Amino acid sequence: MNFDILLAVSPILAVAIGGLLLMLAEAFGKPMVLTGPQAGLVSTDAGAGRSDELALGSAVILFAGALISVALWKVGPESLPGAAALAPYLIIDRFTLFFCFLLCLGGGLASLLAGGYLPEHNLDRGEFFPLLVFSTVGAMAVAASGDFLSFFVALETMSLGVYCMIGLRRGNLRASEASLKYFLLGSFAAALTLMGGALLYGATGHTDFVGIGQGIATIGKSTSAVNAPLVLVAVALVIAGLAFKISAVPFHMWTPDAYEGAPTPTTTYMSVAVKSAAFAVLLRILVIGFGDPRLASWGTGWPTIVAWLSVLSMIVANVIAGRQESVKRMLAYSSIAHAGYTLIGVVATMHSGQGTPSVLFYLLTYTVSTVGAFGALILCGRRGAEAVSYEDLAGLGKRHPAAALAFSLFLLSLAGVPPTAGFFGKLYVFSAAVDSQLNVLVVIGLLNSVIGAYYYLRVMVYMYMREPEPGAPLATPMRSGFVVAALIVAAVFVLVCGILPNTSLDVAAAAGLSHG
Amino acid sequence: MLQTYLPMFVMFAIVLVISSVMFFGGQLIGPKNPNPEKLSPFECGNDSEGAKNTKLSVKFYLTAILFVVFDIEVVFMYPWATLFKTLGWNGFATMFSFIVALVVGLAYCWKKGALEWES
Amino acid sequence: MSSLGYVIEQYIMLSGALFTLGCIGFLVRRNVLVQLMSIELMLNSVNLTLVAYNRMHTGDLNGQVFAFFIIAVAAAEVAVGLAIVLAFYRLKSSVQSDEADQLRH
Numbered sequence: 005m006n007f008d009i010l011l012a013v014s015p016i017l018a019v020a021i022g023g024l025l026l027m028l029a030e031a032f033g034k035p036m037v038l039t040g041p042q043a044g045l046v047s048t049d050a051g052a053g054r055s056d057e058l059a060l061g062s063a064v065i066l067f068a069g070a071l072i073s074v075a076l077w078k079v080g081p082e083s084l085p086g087a088a089a090l091a092p093y094l095i096i097d098r099f100t101l102f103f104c105f106l107l108c109l110g111g112g113l114a115s116l117l118a119g120g121y122l123p124e125h126n127l128d129r130g131e132f133f134p135l136l137v138f139s140t141v142g143a144m145a146v147a148a149s150g151d152f153l154s155f156f157v158a159l160e161t162m163s164l165g166v167y168c169m170i171g172l173r174r175g176n177l178r179a180s181e182a183s184l185k186y187f188l189l190g191s192f193a194a195a196l197t198l199m200g201g202a203l204l205y206g207a208t209g210h211t212d213f214v215g216i217g218q219g220i221a222t223i224g225k226s227t228s229a230v231n232a233p234l235v236l237v238a239v240a241l242v243i244a245g246l247a248f249k250i251s252a253v254p255f256h257m258w259t260p261d262a263y264e265g266a267p268t269p270t271t272t273y274m275s276v277a278v279k280s281a282a283f284a285v286l287l288r289i290l291v292i293g294f295g296d297p298r299l300a301s302w303g304t305g306w307p308t309i310v311a312w313l314s315v316l317s318m319i320v321a322n323v324i325a326g327r328q329e330s331v332k333r334m335l336a337y338s339s340i341a342h343a344g345y346t347l348i349g350v351v352a353t354m355h356s357g358q359g360t361p362s363v364l365f366y367l368l369t370y371t372v373s374t375v376g377a378f379g380a381l382i383l384c385g386r387r388g389a390e391a392v393s394y395e396d397l398a399g400l401g402k403r404h405p406a407a408a409l410a411f412s413l414f415l416l417s418l419a420g421v422p423p424t425a426g427f428f429g430k431l432y433v434f435s436a437a438v439d440s441q442l443n444v445l446v447v448i449g450l451l452n453s454v455i456g457a458y459y460y461l462r463v464m465v466y467m468y469m470r471e472p473e474p475g476a477p478l479a480t481p482m483r484s485g486f487v488v489a490a491l492i493v494a495a496v497f498v499l500v501c502g503i504l505p506n507t508s509l510d511v512a513a514a515a516g517l518s519h520g
Numbered sequence: 521m522l523q524t525y526l527p528m529f530v531m532f533a534i535v536l537v538i539s540s541v542m543f544f545g546g547q548l549i550g551p552k553n554p555n556p557e558k559l560s561p562f563e564c565g566n567d568s569e570g571a572k573n574t575k576l577s578v579k580f581y582l583t584a585i586l587f588v589v590f591d592i593e594v595v596f597m598y599p600w601a602t603l604f605k606t607l608g609w610n611g612f613a614t615m616f617s618f619i620v621a622l623v624v625g626l627a628y629c630w631k632k633g634a635l636e637w638e639s
Numbered sequence: 640m641s642s643l644g645y646v647i648e649q650y651i652m653l654s655g656a657l658f659t660l661g662c663i664g665f666l667v668r669r670n671v672l673v674q675l676m677s678i679e680l681m682l683n684s685v686n687l688t689l690v691a692y693n694r695m696h697t698g699d700l701n702g703q704v705f706a707f708f709i710i711a712v713a714a715a716e717v718a719v720g721l722a723i724v725l726a727f728y729r730l731k732s733s734v735q736s737d738e739a740d741q742l743r744h
Contacts, residue, residue, distance in 0.1 A: 024624050031631040153705050160712045164719045171723055180726045181739040187723050188674055188736065191716055192665055195681040198709065199658055202685045206651070206692035211701050261742040581725055585718045592714035595707055 008086025012096040015073045015104040016144045022065030023137035030058055030130040053128050059119025059486055062133040066112035066140060073104040077511075092212030095150040102364055102515035103147035103284045106371055109497075110276035111140035113375045113490045118269035120484030121382050125390065127173055127267060136273060139165030143277045147284035150292070151212040152201035155285055156194070159249075162281060163190050166274055170266040182265025189248060189258040197245030203238035204293075207231045213293035220296045239294055239306055243313075246289070249282035250343045253316040263336035268390075271332065272378040275339040276371045283346060283367060287360055291353060291517045300354045311351045311445060317344030318452040326459045330392045334459055335377055338418060341456055342370050348445050349433040353517075355440030360516035362436035365509055369417065369429030369501050376414030376494035383407050383487050386480050394466045401468035407481045408467045410491050417498045419460040420453050425501035432509070582634060593622060650691035657684035671724050671734045675717065682713045 010017065033054060081087065081096045090096065115136050122128050142161030149155040167190065171183030205211050207230050208219025220235055222228040244255065251259040263271045290306060299305040318341050325337030346366050353359025384391035384400065384407055391397060401408040417424035430453060437446045501508050600607065600615050607614075629635055657680055664677030686706040693702030728734055 024621065027628055028624060031628045153701075153708055157708055157712055160716060164715060167719055167723060171726055174726050175730070177730045178741045180723065180730055181741050183723050184671065184727050184736070184739055185742075187720055188665075188671070188678075191675075191678045191720065192681075195661070195678055195685065198682065198685045199688070202688040202692070202705075205689060205702060205705070206695070209692075209696040211705060265742050578725065578729075581721065585721055588714050589718045592711050595711050599707075 006086045006089060008084040009090055011079075012076070012081060012084045012087030012090065013094060015069050015076060015101070015108070016094075016141060016148065018072055019065055019069040019108065019137060019144065020141045022062075022068070023134055023141060026058065026061050026065060026137055027134040029061065030054075030134055033057075052130060053123075054130055055119055055122045055128050055133075056486075058130050058133040059115050059122075062115040062137050063112045063119070063486075065137055066108045066115060069140070069144075070105050070108035070112065073101045073108065077101045077105075092150040092214060093154040094145065094148045096148060098515040099284070099288070099360075099364075099517050100144075100148040102511065103280065104144045106280055106364075106368055107140055107143045107147065107277050110280065110371045110375060111136060111143070111273065113379070113494060114269050114273040114276065116486045116490035116493075117272055117375070117379050117382055118267075118486075120482060120487035120490075121267065121269050124385075124387050124482045124484065125267070126387060129172060132169060132172055132269075135165040135169050139163075139169070139273070140277060143281035146281040149285060150214065150288065152198070152204070153211055156198055156201070159194060159197075159285075162278060163194070166270070166278060169270040169273065170262060172267055172270065176265075178265040179267070182262045185258050186262040193245045193248030193255070195245075196241050196248075200238040200241030200245065203234050203241070207234040207238065213289055216293045217295055220294065220299060223296075223298070235299075239299065240309070242289060243286075243306060243309055246282055246286045247313055250279050250286065250346075251340050252313040252343050252347060253320045253340060256317070256321070256340050259340055260333050260336040263339070264330065264333050268332065268378055268382050271336070272375055275336070275374050275378070279339065279343065280367045280371060283350070283363065287350060287353065287363060287517060290350065291360070295354070302355075307351050307354055310347055311442075314344045314347035314351060314445065315448055317341060317347065318449060319344075322452050322455045322459075326455070326462075328459075329394065331381060331394060331397065331463060332392050334463075335374070335381070338456065338459070339374065341452065342374075342418075344452070345430060345433055345449055346370070348437050348442070348449050351445065352433075352436040352440040352442055355442070359436055359440070361509070361512040362432040364515055365501075365505075365512040366429040366433050368508060368512070369425035369498075372494045372497035372501070373414050373417035373424070373426050376410070376491060376498060377418060379487055379491045379494060380407060380411035380414055383481050383484075383491065384411070386482050389480070394463065395473070397463060397466050398470040398472040399467070404481050410495065411467065412464050413495060413498060415460040415463055417502070419457040421457070423499075423502045425498045425505075428501060428505040428509075579637060583637075586629060586634060590622065590626070593618075647691055647695050650687060654684040654687040654691065657681075657687065669735050669737045671727070671736050674736060675720050675724070679713060679717065682709055685709060 035052075076096075077098065081098060081101060084096070087096050094100075115133060118132055118136070122132060139162050142158050142163070142165065145158030146155060146162055149158050167183050167187045170186055171180050173179040201211060204216050204219075208216050210216050210219055219230050223230050223232050223235070247255040248258075263274065266274065290300075290310075294300060294306055300307060302308065321337045321340035321344065325334050325341065328334040328337065346363055349359055349363035349366055351359075352362065381391055384397060384404075389396075397411075400411075413424065417426035420426045420430040422428075430449075434446050434449055437443075437449070596618065597615070600611060604611070661677045661679075661681035661684060664680065665674050668674055668677065686709055689702040689706045689709075691702075693700065696702065724734060727739070731738055
């Protein structure tokens with residue numbers, strides 16, 4: 005038995021085994037005894053009504069996964085030569101470990117938020133937590149995958165859990181509609197990506213990204229058997245499929261609906277973990293698989309396509325986000341805009357060594373800021389009065405200064421105001437783009453940041469400067485240690501990355517991918 | 521090659537003969553005196569109605585969904601079974617963990633009552 | 640190579656046709672179940688492509704193994720999809736995806 009392998013996959017393995025145990029604990033635990041009119045009856049569903057312990061369990065599992073990733077980072081994946089036997093299906097390098105940490109962090113914070121949200125909104129169903137853990141396992145495997153086969157299996161593991169988590173509120177038409185839409189478009193996108201993979205297999209004889217890259221490199225040589233038009237079709241299909249997952253315009257149609265209809269912790273998880281994992285594999289495919297200079301040269305290859313996706317995402321999302329009445333929907337459009345900013349870094353990747361680290365750092369800052377913003381939104385709502393619209397938040401600054409302050413911090417970070425994490429995230433993405441002479445993209449990105457600041461600041465205007473209309477339902481914060489804990493962790497990350505960005509930047513730099 | 525598969529072909533032939541004898545024999549020998557009542561799809565005294573779009577209970581869908589999921593996993597067991605000796609203990613351990621995961625899923629379904637028909 | 644290549648082209652044409660049909664079916668039809676079937680058609684055309692190309696790339700069985708995994712994962716996907724459609728149907732008594740219109744601002 006090769007122990008290097010076990011050690012190398014230990015972050016994924018630990019979370020997977022933890023998920024299995026959590027699932028058994030959910031089903032076989034002591035059922036809640038009902039109170040109220042049905043007092044004395046034992047609930048038939050053992051998982052119901054035990055969100056507290058299950059949320060704690062899943063948070064512990066996921067944070068343990070994050071810690072194991074850190075430990076493995078310290079040990080260094082290079083010192084585990086036996087782990088190469090897993091390649092190309094799972095590639096354990098610093099890039100993977102960075103994403104394992106990021107995804108476990110996002111998943112763990114989302115499960116803390118769920119621990120407060122689900123009981124408060126009468127949605128106390130235990131399935132949520134095993135689904136969240138398994139979905140995170142899938143997301144980690146997506147980030148680690150170096151082959152279309154493992155990528156597809158991992159992608160579906162991640163997505164199937166998310167589809168179920170969106171539709172958790174079964175009796176609610178909006179929730180089931182959201183999960184239906186996301187399911188249909190998500191499976192469609194997966195099929196597109198898969199067809200791209202199959203065509204690449206046909207063209208190059210490889211399903212692993214390294215082999216595909218080597219095959220593409222032979223195009224033009226007399227000995228080459230690689231069919232160039234086939235490769236171009238495949239590249240387009242793969243990029244389109246992944247653009248669905250990162251919700252870049254024009255593949256974003258599902259995003260606002262799915263984000264709005266889903267329970268807010270699920271929305272958090274989707275905007276954080278699913279997007280990060282999709283960016284991880286996008287980077288890996290583009291750099292390793294499609295890194296050939298002819299495919300990646302400016303003007304003809306994929307950087308142009310990705311740049312257009314980026315520009316469209318930023319402009320369309322920012323224009324529409326400003327017109328939303330619902331804060332949750334506004335945050336959904338904001339996540340599309342952030343996909344656009346991140347894509348600037350992806351485009352820059354092919355032009356300078358600075359590309360990947362800036363994307364990784366941006367995803368870290370985006371993760372903690374987004375978890376915080378959604379968490380603050382969760383904190384502001386109580387049973388029967390979930391805070392969704394701007395009006396709900398009016399006057400919050402006077403009534404509940406702490407909640408308003410936390411919300412403001414995360415919104416400022418999303419807007420990219422110093423000294424928060426979001427500022428440095430944008431700064432490094434834009435400077436990576438400047439290094440690559442992508443000045444037009446940078447100008448568009450900067451203009452969009454200014455437009456974006458408008459709708460983030462609008463929330464703060466409502467919180468601090470508007471008085472609630474008389475008789476309107478008021479948002480009163482819920483009392484939940486879980487949500488507060490998640491907000492504190494997120495706030496610490498936002499401030500640390502904002503004030504002392506050097507450590508996390510060094511880590512991101514060490515995790516970068518390089519071509520060839 | 522032919523000798524190996526000969527018993528199988530013989531079996532196919534026997535099955536074919538027996539089933540056609542039973543099928544056509546019944547048609548040939550059995551008494552035939554049809555009337556409208558007998559020809560109606562359900563012979564239960566009153567006219568059948570709405571037979572075309574009967575809504576099936578959700579239980580059927582639930583069972584079918586679980587069947588699809590657990591049934592298809594056998595796809596991975598056949599290749600393993602044919603290469604059992606070549607793959608050795610490593611393959612055994614891999615497959616064992618796969619089956620453990622499936623059993624955990626089955627236990628979950630059971631405990632959650634997804635396998636209960638009467639409820 | 641020539642006769643074999645010819646055969647592979649036919650398979651790829653067939654699977655391309657199936658994939659296109661699946662795409663069109665998914666985009667045009669509004670019955671969720673038909674859309675699900677269209678996605679299955681697309682996945683099966685991918686299977687056909689992989690298995691056909693495996694004839695060309697002899698020496699390993701990557702394509703066929705991949706097809707196995709797609710079959711298994713597609714089954715799991717269908718299970719979840721049917722559950723979602725069922726939940727939608729119970730609330731709406733319809734399987735038309737254009738009746739999913741609650742989430743508009």
